Amino acid sequence: MVTLAEVAQHAGVSASTVSYVLSGKRSISTTTRQRVEQSIRELGYHPNAGARALASNKSNIIALMIPLRTDMYVPVMMEIAIAVATTARTHGYDVLLLTGEEGPDAVRRVTGSGLADAMILMDVELDDERLPLLRGTDQPSVLIGLPADTTGLTCVDLDFKATGALCVEHLAKLGHRDIAVIGEAPAVYERHTGFAERTLDGLRSRAQELGVRLLHRPCDGGYDAMAVTFARVLDERPGTTGFVVQNESAVEPLLALLRQQGRAVPEDVSVVAICPDQVAVQASVRLTSVAIPAQEMGRHAVERLVAKLEGHGTDEVVLIAPELTVRTSTGPAPAVAS
Amino acid sequence: MVTLAEVAQHAGVSASTVSYVLSGKRSISTTTRQRVEQSIRELGYHPNAGARALASNKSNIIALMIPLRTDMYVPVMMEIAIAVATTARTHGYDVLLLTGEEGPDAVRRVTGSGLADAMILMDVELDDERLPLLRGTDQPSVLIGLPADTTGLTCVDLDFKATGALCVEHLAKLGHRDIAVIGEAPAVYERHTGFAERTLDGLRSRAQELGVRLLHRPCDGGYDAMAVTFARVLDERPGTTGFVVQNESAVEPLLALLRQQGRAVPEDVSVVAICPDQVAVQASVRLTSVAIPAQEMGRHAVERLVAKLEGHGTDEVVLIAPELTVRTSTGPAPAVAS
DNA sequence: AGTCTTTGTCGAAGCGCTTCGACAACCTAT
DNA sequence: ATAGGTTGTCGAAGCGCTTCGACAAAGACT
Secondary structure, three states: OHHHHHHHHHHOHHHHHHHHHHHOOOOOOOHHHHHHHHHHHHOOOOOOHHHHHHHHOOEEEEEEEEOOOOOOOOOHHHHHHHHHHHHHHOOOOOEEEEEHHHHHHHHHHHHOOOOOOEEEEEEOOOOOOOOHHHHHOOOEEEEEEOOOOOOOEEEEOHEEEHHHHHHHHHHHHHHEEEEEEEOOOHHHHHHHHOHHHHHHHHHHHHHHHHHHEEEOOOOOOOOOHHHHHHHHHHHOOOOOOEEEEHHHHHHHHHHHHHHHHOOOOOOEEEEEEOOOOOOOHOOOOOEEEEEEOOOHHHHHHHHHHHHHHHHOOOOOOEEEOOOEEEOOOOOOOOOOOO | OOOOHHHHHHHHHHHHHHHHHOOOOOOOOOOHHHHHHHHHHHHHOOOOOHHHHHHHHHHHHHHEEOHHHHHHHHHHHHHHHHHHHHHHHHHEEEEEEEEEHHHHHHHHHHHHHOOOOOOEOOOOOOOOOOOHHHHHHOOOEEEEEOOOOOOOEEEEEEHHHHHHHHHHHHHHHHOOOOOEOOOOOOOHOOOOOOHHHHHHHHHHHHHHOOOOOEEEOOOOOOHHHHHHHHHHHHHOOOOOEEEOOOOHHHHHHHHHHHOOOOOOOOOEEEEEEEEHHHHHHHHHOOOOOEEEOHHHHHHHHOOOHHHHHHOOOOOOEEEEEEOOOOOOOOOOOOOOOO
8 A cells, every 4th residue: 555655755755745736735846746746646646545534634525314215216316326426526525325224323423433524414304303413513414305494404405395386387277177196105294204295385375376176195106005096086086187196106007097097198187297307208108297306406415515515605495496397198188078 | 522532531541441442352341441431421432433544444434336327227226225334334334335437446546545445346247347456456345246257256146047047937837938038228238237148048048948939129118118129029929928027117118018908917928027026016917026136135245245354254156046926917828829 | 135025845743543562460370 | 479370451653644834945126
């Protein structure tokens, strides 16, 4: 293992000079710099991370806490994680992967040990037990998701309320007066992850403004659960012509059920999904959807965090504006049977 | 930030004593140990990771290199990553998340800087450019996946050849004589990731042994691609009664197409999938499948790695035996039309 | 020519921990 | 009672780096 000292010796300068070449914190003459850089290359020198962390008191590591459960949005989580990792690298940071399993202890451990300089939390609950810890430390952090109280916190999320509103608007504009919302799994609501409620909030208030009838039902993924929910919805509101689906693993089952019942999409029934674009495009019907901008969220989170680490950067809530892409699963509401 | 020295002072012992209490590398009297532990708790002490890494020359971090692309098996990747992270924690390790983006440079950087003590590589290609680096270093590593040449490497993977064989066997035993294999996306074969070829190998050789006709077609995910492939397969082999599907995002499209054609599953056609159990259970037909044991692979990889780090542990290839679970998508081949 | 900056380099201290050798203090066996 | 082991604790060195203050050397002024 090559050390700074060896590089210094090889280049015929002192260790501190090499350090300054590396960090650029003091001016170094061009000739010296080149000599040092040459030596670094020749020797294949890599600064020792531990020593660096010890001396500079920063590790250049960002901790990313992902949820342990895989009951929802797995591809979204993955995409966020990858976006975080790649964006972090462009800023010179590496990413430490923590699972939610350890809970608050992980936060304590990481902040306490100086393992990471900052952290990103995913899957934040409305009243998350990790929040007091974050507020009580000077370690920068960013949440992906929105807790109930955001004071003193930086958060990045899709504007789910606007998302809900957008879905209703789109269907209302097409003439649909009876809309059913296939929500997330009941467990998601019970956990108070917030985004589902916020979506519902947006759906409801816009529906009211536009005079549209709305029926919301949570729904587990898979065919069986969707079949049950579907039957109930039609029973209660036989005139339903528009569906908004938030649980991405209920989308395909819903389409299958509609097909089975002889209801054509989009002629008889329109479907709007809230899901990653890839899912919308790969479905059996190309779905009109509001995308979940996973990459953007990951990127944003890291950039906020880096800004904080560099001193500029304030606590603030970044809500990404939703975008609805019209595909072939929505169309004008059918004329009312007379 | 509380330091070892402060704990020592608080407990009225020397710093080295505290260190030995923490590491257990020398015997400490019960009374002293308790006093130190008490101080640690009272002060909320956490050892500084950088200092520890510098002094002990180990970081207690395992690097996990995940593929950047998300064109296949995203949930599997995610599950492996989570399993790696949780298993690593139980052994006192944290996980550093690297994307494949940096390629071999990431390997150099991590080994060179002592950032991680060991690494796990996913999505290994048959002739991966990172392999020479791994062989040339003394840093332990484990691959998830199988390259062409495994000498000097430790690998963990599902036994895909046996998996292929198992699928054919199952269908053959049910009387199917004409089997179509819906493979991974063409890009996967072009990339030479190996597992797809190994599966095919198993399928083919077993098919030959059992006198079953086999038609293999790569297939992108989604409905459109599957529709094209499906039409071609039926055109070429109209008598096909058994399907083996490896690309999990082609499963649902295939089922839809079969339904559309009025072919009942499993009465007219049997379908075996190679996919995580969750997918098999959530599909529109409960699928007979060979599970991809993501968790087990992640866990195994970490345990091999930890064994190596602790000195025992040898280079070896661990192939996990496939298990076929019979559900409701396979049944006896229909009687031949006379 | 002499003073004042500026620029480039160096030496040394210190970050918080591990670990080695030293050494009292206490047993145990003769 | 004495030599020989244990056992528990300490002091000090050192891991590889950053960073501060010092200080020559060179340039910019009167």
